Amino acid sequence: MEGLDGFLLARIQFAANITFHILFPTISISLGWVLLFFKLRFVKTGQQHWMDAYQFWVKIFALTFALGVVSGITMSFQFGTNWPGFMETVGNIAGPLLAYEVLTAFFLEATMLGVMLFGRSRVSETTHTVATWLVAGGTTLSAFWILALNSWMQTPAGFEMINGQAHVTSWFEVIFNPSFPYRLVHMLLASGLTVAFLVAGISAYRWLRQDRGADVMASLKTGVYLAAVLIPLQIVAGDLHGLNTLEHQPAKLAAMEGIWKTEKGVPAVLIAWPDEKAKTNRYEIAIPKLASLYLTHSWDGEVKGLDQFEGEHPPVAPVFWAFRIMVGVGLLMLAVSWATSFQLAPWKKGQTRDLTVWHARVLVAMTFAGWVALIAGWYVTEIGRQPWLVSGVLTAADAASRVPAPTIAFSLVLYLALYLSLLVAYITVVFYLARPKPQDGKPRGERLEDQLNVVNYPEKKGASHA
Known part of the structure; x- marks a missing residue:
């Protein structure tokens, strides 16, 4: 890290954090809707392969959601440690938007995810379907608030500066700033494409390993057609x-x-x-x-x-x-x-x-x-957007802290090592879950499910198998 100053190291650290974090919400945003599609098809047709597809992908959704939460928490710490000038200058806008995301979206997702994973044998089929819908909606609502803040940083509107601090004059203009509609649509479509190729790619992997059940082909076609x-x-x-x-811009x-x-x-x-x-x-x-x-x-x-x-x-x-x-x-x-x-x-x-x-x-x-x-x-x-942190309002240099470069360098190395390990572990687990049934006839991923205490869903009574 010799020759790098604290400002540059702080930028690299935040870039590494957001790069790792964004991978997982991008999947959970759209995978929730794919799960809802599988569930609705099962409810409508009674064909078990749609529920089999749901059971497989809800495990990956839960794993993805967990990593998204963990990486998001560390990112918020850096606002105070490396970028104190950000909240000091625009905290009156950024703080409420981040709070709205937690209050209206994250709590909803976290609560209903428990029903999705563990509640199907304890609640009605309709309630379980509604829980899936609420989780999918919660992930999209979370994206709404985060992108509202990020878009405001790109094209700020609806505020005035008083004594060096931003104060809201119109929350409507803050949220629906000039670039927000375009960024929201662009990001949601990007999420859909990420999930479409994830579903298609993992299903193709299962197909190549001779796991060619109806649930695999249904998932594969869903991913391919969604991407197209x-x-x-x-x-x-x-x-x-x-x-x-x-x-x-x-x-x-x-x-x-x-x-x-x-x-x-x-x-x-x-x-x-x-x-x-x-x-x-x-x-x-x-x-x-x-x-x-x-x-x-x-x-x-x-x-x-x-x-x-x-x-x-x-x-x-x-x-x-x-x-x-x-x-x-x-x-x-x-x-x-x-x-x-x-x-x-x-x-x-x-x-x-x-x-x-x-x-x-x-x-x-x-x-x-x-x-x-x-x-x-x-x-x-x-x-x-550089050199601006908030376009025309606050530069990145003005928002940076005075934390010594060696301190940032040390935490950066730890972050990178942890993120690389978690990323490798995530990809490894996803492909592990995609392996076909062992020769002893035990269900796919049963041993891992036992370790994670994941509950297998009971089959719907009266459902036909396809």
Whole structure:
């Protein structure tokens, strides 16, 4: 850590924490709705394979939820230790929004999760279904409040500064700030795609290991079809979000596109090596005037470059490359989901389609592709806001503490070691649960369930098996 100051170490530490934390809420937000879909299908059809799918994925949901809670707690500590200026300046806004998330969403999720996991044999089928719905709704409500705060930090509105502190003038404008609707939709779709490929990838893994029951195929098709539907919507939402960014955060947009000078007829840079010292792109491959077309809807539209924000624009290379990673993975998701959907769909009367080994292996490789796109997009959002912590109001440097660099470095090393261990453990457990039944006939994951004290659900009386 030699040569790194406390400010930079504090930024790295918070980045590491949020990178690890965001992985798990992203899954729980949409996996709750997938579980509700499985449950509703079971209630409607009485087919046991839908409940089998529910039983399998609710274990992964519980594990994901637990890690999300643990990593979120450590993140809140850093507001006081590393970034005291944040709450001192905008605590009148950030504090209530974080409290609303806990009071209206987290308590709801935590309470109803117990009913989901342990209550089906003790409550009616309808009550258990309602509990699943409340958990799914609670995760989405949690995302609502967190994104309201983050969006306000990006495009602050509905406040005034009095004696160096932000005071609310309109809670409606604070919550529904200019970028919030776009960020909320973009994030919820990103969550849906992350879960879609997780469900499809793990189901394909089970299929490759000869676990080809009706519940596996139902889960696999759910994931594939969900991804095929959501990725075009995400492309549209991403384009609208980009136009909003052009209007409200032009410096971020210029860094994303690698636009150094304000000009008309701006090319779309496909790939390049941004050179911040020379203020140019090396080895650039670009399509003339295309950026002006999709940003201004005119071949000769003017787009502001980084020259308009000297000293107040983000580091270009990280934002530039993170944006291209996000888009590249998104296009790969489009190709994989549509190709697999075509393979599985019975396009002709009497014709059946089945998964191939090649398609299954690709899906397994794409199991956590959503995480890659999500982290890249999050880096675009957060690094692209620099040097501001709250745009136009508070810089990151002004909010930082004076904690000595060695102290931050020590805790950073511990954080990284812990996060890496937990991430490896999480992925290992997920694939362990996906292994087929042992030869002795005991249910899949029974030994692990005994260790975790997870209760097996009883079969619905009168349900047919498929």
